[in-house]
Amino acid sequence: MTDAILEPTVQPRRRPDRSKVRVGNRLVRFKKITQVGIKSIYSHGLRSLLTVLGIVIGVAAVIAMLAVSEGASFEAQQQFRDLGANNILLKSVKPAEVEESSNRGFGPPQAIVYGLTLADVETIRNSIPGISNVIASRIVKKNVWHLGRSMNTDVVGTAVDYPTSRNYNLRSGRFFSETEMRDHANVVVLSDEVANALFPIDNPLGLSIKIDSDYYNVIGIMESEDFSNLGQNQAGSSNAAPSRIYIPFTSSKSRFGETTTRQTAGGMERETVQLHEAIIQVDNQESVIEVGEIIEQILARRHKDIDYAIEIPLALLRQAEESALRDQIVAGAIAGISLLVGGIGIMNIMLASVTERTREIGIRRALGAKKRDIITQFLIEAVILSAVGGVIGVVLGIAIPFVISAFWGMTTIVTPVAPLLAFSISALIGVVFGIYPSMRAADMDPVEALRHE
């Protein structure tokens, strides 16, 4: 009976102190398991690629769709903002009943009288506090001439602060002044479009154009109105935004008068309109909608027929924002569904992978892997797949809107939230859809798993 027999003949090799080792090597362990995951993804190249593709498409779709809808809503909002968020727009509209009655009967054509009047505008200005300015305009459709060239355009007789009220910029020259307004001067500001049509070569500044029998001196050129369906009511013109030129309000009144005549198929049609449109500027943006309501009441009291229209860009802006939000929710939902499908793809592949690697799971379990080691291994694999898909998807999702903008000229806006959101969702999908297959892997009976062919 000696110690030699009792002592284990095989000396345990540096068996590490468990407690210390466990904590210290958690990271190493994680790294190893990750490497194992990457290896197995790599060894099933095509399958992994197809799986990743589902996530790539989902993530890219989320980002791209949000960028496009964000861009569209930005564009729409910009248009309303251009009209001025502090503005209320009024315009005259020919009432349907009047039109009918005038066409009946005999005798010389009678002038139809309708629309906003100077008195309306005065009442509004005087009775509602908080209105900083009212810019009233007359719009008459005329042929304008320069040498041999002519163009049919809207001649807008308006106030000096018209451009500022609508956020329009002058390209060159200037708008007319108070003095010119007072003098009923024959000066004109052309829109880009008209300037290009009448003066294809020359700089129109300092030259003159002819309207009816009068000559007007061109003093400025203004950028074209890209969005306005106001004031297009002159003689029932089409809905297309007409090209415009601008003359002082006073000049319009004295040169063209208040009654205009139009040739129609049935004869002459005459109508008398004092004002075609008015821009009412409100001091405080918060009261715009309220002021709009009061104006509506005032006009309703003063007009027998509804021969006017009221437009509040701010209200339209709010509507646009609301519908933009709705669009985004729809777009997000569609893209979200494709992400979900991608996630189901991951689950499918992971389940296949678990079945295929049953034997490996058995071996690992026999060699000391705990259930949680197996779960971690498969979960990491799922997360790697979805994260790789997420990264590629984010890159694509940011690139696609650029391509759309470049080729179709659509405004697209990639907000930083979208890629972040899409990526986190994709990573989450990896976890959520990876858990079930991983649990199945871990819950296998080691004996059964080892016997699996």
Added chain:
Amino acid sequence: MTSLEPNPATGIGNTPADIDSVGQSVVASLKDIRKTYYMGALAVEVLHGISLDFYEGEYVSIMGPSGCGKSTLMNILGCLDKPTEGTYYLGGEDTSEMDDDELSTIRGARLGFIFQSYNLIQQLNVLENIEMPLFYQGYSEQDCHEIAMGLVERVGLDDRIDHKPFELSGGQQQRVAIARALAVDPLIILADEPTGNLDTKSGAEILDLFDELNQQGKTLIMITHSDELAERSPRWVRMLDGKVESDDRRNS
């Protein structure tokens, strides 16, 4: 007496029961092990009360015809399966009370497995396969590498460390598996028909390696259906119909 001193590294000597009358320490002890499988309402008892003790440094063969329950016994010895009744002490610890995590740990730390079909992981190279049990035991990367390098040399495959299992012959694969089984320096090495898939020459090499390991003091339990192989070892247990039929030792 020194023999009663507990050895924390192996767990041997923790209880007096581990020391048998001869004075050799018991590393594994099966006491009246029964295993019943349930197939629906049908209960089939595969092991009908098996009691066996395995001693430190022993080389034991367990043999018997197929269906005699030797594989089931092997799974129980390997802590892959739990007995329906009876107790199994491994290194002085009662495994019947252990949960899944503890069983995993004891498999990884105390047992080395050698399978008939090698069971190497195909995506991993030779070195990584050997490192795997060490990794699950929480050895540092450096230790894993050092130990695995030592073992790969010992089984004579140090020129193949980067090879994947499918690039190796059966005999070479089985040697990798042996190296892997030795990695954690287990109490017992369990070999299930280790030469079953090998040609005679490779099989003989593997058996020589087993002899060598046993001479170095490793405890080996080998399952085989061949009497010839079984009688190579100093002790052989013959099983029949879920019972131990005979338990013989060679008198050397």
